[in-house]
Amino acid sequence: MSFLPSSQSDVRSFSDLYSACEGVDCVIHAAAYGMTGIEQMHKKHIRSVNIGGTGIVLEVCKRQSIPRLIYTSSIDVVFSGQTIIDGDEATVPYFPLEQQVNEYSRTKSIAEQMVLAANGSPLAGGGKLHTCAIRPPGIYGPEEQRHFPRLALNIERGIFNICVGDPGTLMNWVHVKNLVQAHILAAKALTPEMNYIAGGQAYFINDNEKVNLFEWLTPLFEGLGFRKPWIRVPIFLVHLSVLIMEKVHNALLPIVEITPLLTRNEIHNMSCTHTFKIDKAQAYLGYAPKKYSLADCVDHFLKKRPRPRNFFLLKCLFLLLLFTALIVLAVKFTQVRDFLLESWKKYWCLLET
DSSP, rough: OOBBOOOOOOOOOHHHHHHTTOOOOOEEEEEOOSSGGGGGGHHHHHHEEEEEEEHHHHHHHHHHTEEEEEEEEOOOTSSSOEEEEEEEEEOOOOOGGGOSSSSSHHHHHHHHHHHHHHHBBBTSSSOEEEEEEEEEOOEEOTOOOOHHHHHHHHHHTTGGGEEETTTTBBBOOHHHHHHHHHHHHHHHHSSSSGGTTTTTTTEEOOOOBBBOOOEEEEEEEETOOOOOOOOOOOOOHHHHHHHHHHHHHHHTTTOOOOOOOOOOOHHHHHHEEEEEOOHHHHHHOOOOOOOOOOOHHHHHHHHHSSSOOOOHHHHHHHHHHHHHHHHHHHHHHHHHHHHHHHHHHHHHHHHOO
16 A cells, blocks of 8 residues: 655645656545634635645546545534534535635535545546545644644633633544544555445544533643633624624735634634534444543643743733724624624523523
8 A cells, every 4th residue: 555655745736746646546635724723814725725736636646547535624514603413424414615604614625525526536547536535623633733832822812711602512623643543444445355435435533532622621721821711701792703803804904914813613613512423434444543631742732832922912902902893883883782782681691590
């Protein structure tokens, strides 16, 4: 079994991919853009990488007669802020593309469907292309450079001094080694020896644990010297604040680009229960996730991260902008004011009960 070797290149470069794929018989397509932070605002770039790049990967596989392609997808292809409890591949459909709140989720969904639809396509040298998709949730591990740095930064900024969502809100995570295991098993399941059992299939995978984000992140809070947050704020207020930040970002984009503290997609992930079964991956791939400690990953991360900065002034500026924006909206727009008052009454009633 030979895989596409690791190299520095652009997934949108046909010539680079064509050369790199010479002689391999299995490609794992894990390249993507726009997962978190400021990247989620770069819609054109997201489309060119996630959709355009996937199209090039498919074309290279066909021309180089590579029989196996595994696409690293995401749970975001089916989730966008709605409650999902123990979802599985048969009962949870793709989330409507026109209702997705971010370009990353929309393009990942399109790319996954492109890859799965290509299963059975003829190859230039004869034979057929066999494809499948792996759908991980948030990924963590010792060298993870997406979630940990952003979470740590927002904890230090004070953004996570408050809790968002119900204490019973649950989600899944997957350790990078379990993710690698899933890819290797999927590659084997696309061979004639296993009757191409994974061909055209998508698989949810995770650590087989349901966790509350803020409880799960306790080792990171403690490692950074912060208390785990206990003050909860209404979700509608957080959604409104994030929406304002995105609008401000778009308005100022011609002049300066400001990294949003949080995005709507990130709020959805924090405030809505979304958990998935891994039964299909266990039954058909032999997937068996191992237990890993988040505390060990946090220790490794803290040893290697740069010296933390002081965000006191940034916190003050954020609070000032937030309250100013809310006052302006409430005064200028009657509907917004009525919505805020009605939502506050409902929230107050919940507190009293």
